Amino acid sequence: MTQNPSAPARVLTVAGSDSGGGAGIQADLKTMLALGVHGMSVIAAVTAQNSVGVQGYWELPPEAVRAQLDSVLSDIGAQAVKTGMLASPVLVETVAEVLAGLSAPVVVDPVGVSKHGDTLLEPEAVHAMRTVLLPVATVATPNLWEVEQLTGVKVIDERGLREAAEAVRALGPRWALIKGGHLPGEPADLLFDGEREYRFTAPRHDNRHSHGTGCTLASAIASHLALGEEVPEAVRLAKEYVTGAIAAGFPLGAGIGPVDHGW
């Protein structure tokens, strides 16, 4: 691959499309645009989705996902990759196999269920997520529900975040970022690499229009990594970005509106 030295930083998302434009690939590309990197998208699944929920989803055949990855990586290349909704065991395995051969940092958002409670990862794919994708992650960004699904650890207060981070790290990612936003009190996230621990707190915004929060955070981390930041600083900057995007989230449709990337 030859690359013009004046090319911008490039970030690839491998995830699901949200027809409503609030989460998934659409949130990822908006985040990348806002943070000044060139965003690229390998679509793993297509959801029929709006502000009320996910009405259906269809995964792409593994050959189609592999072909998209090969096209992008053989020519343009990526300085960071983010994965989101991968839906099925075979797609988790296909993506993990390709990413294992990359030197670029990989942010894995182990998407399990949407805010509305719709399943975005088949139960049979949890094993592949644990055994093949998390081991190639530079940073894994589970929320508390995903921590429980992946490790069995149930966090009930802020003191449980460290145990959760250790359990997630035991599956192989270099860093675990445990998103404790659903705990009572001030939202607190914990970043841990086995030695260093960072706690991030932010004021709680009582804004229900926060669809796409997780996708936005993971994409912002990947963008800052592509721009050359180390993981703790990339996470700090990404938290700052997503906090602003949640504060500016707006109503759309009859249900939960999206975070705002234009704040």
Ligand code: PLP
């Ligand atoms: N739809 C897609 C395609 C996603 O990837 C995700 C989350 O990663 C969601 C929906 C759920 O977004 P939220 O939980 O913020 O509503």
